Amino acid sequence: MKKERGICILCGEEKSGTPAGRDIVISLARKIRSALKMKEKHTIACGECLAECGKKRQRFEKMIWNYRIYAALFFLLLLGGAFAMGNFTLWLVLPGLLGAAFISLLPAFHYFPKFSF
Numbered sequence: 001m002k003k004e005r006g007i008c009i010l011c012g013e014e015k016s017g018t019p020a021g022r023d024i025v026i027s028l029a030r031k032i033r034s035a036l037k038m039k040e041k042h043t044i045a046c047g048e049c050l051a052e053c054g055k056k057r058q059r060f061e062k063m064i065w066n067y068r069i070y071a072a073l074f075f076l077l078l079l080g081g082a083f084a085m086g087n088f089t090l091w092l093v094l095p096g097l098l099g100a101a102f103i104s105l106l107p108a109f110h111y112f113p114k115f116s117f
Ligand SMILES: [Zn+2]
Pocket: 008, 009, 010, 011, 012, 013, 045, 046, 047, 048, 049
């Protein structure tokens, strides 16, 4: 894996290390930086922090799956509950989907980039 010079996401020091994988968040951050004419700084994980960064990424990915399950449960409980109480209408599908979408987006606040080893 090619090393790049940048700011370590954990210790915040400028060194060379493994660059963050280019996903939608990283590409967006780079676009914003260049639009604001800020100096391009790569997000990296330095040698000492790389292992910890891998763990954080794993936790983040696990969280995404957990929240997808919560979202599905929320949707099923809302519609199933309404159905059981005999006041099910198709209009419940919309707030059900909106609520489920909101729940599945919550892990985004804990976003952590992927570093390839
Ligand atoms: Zn570091």
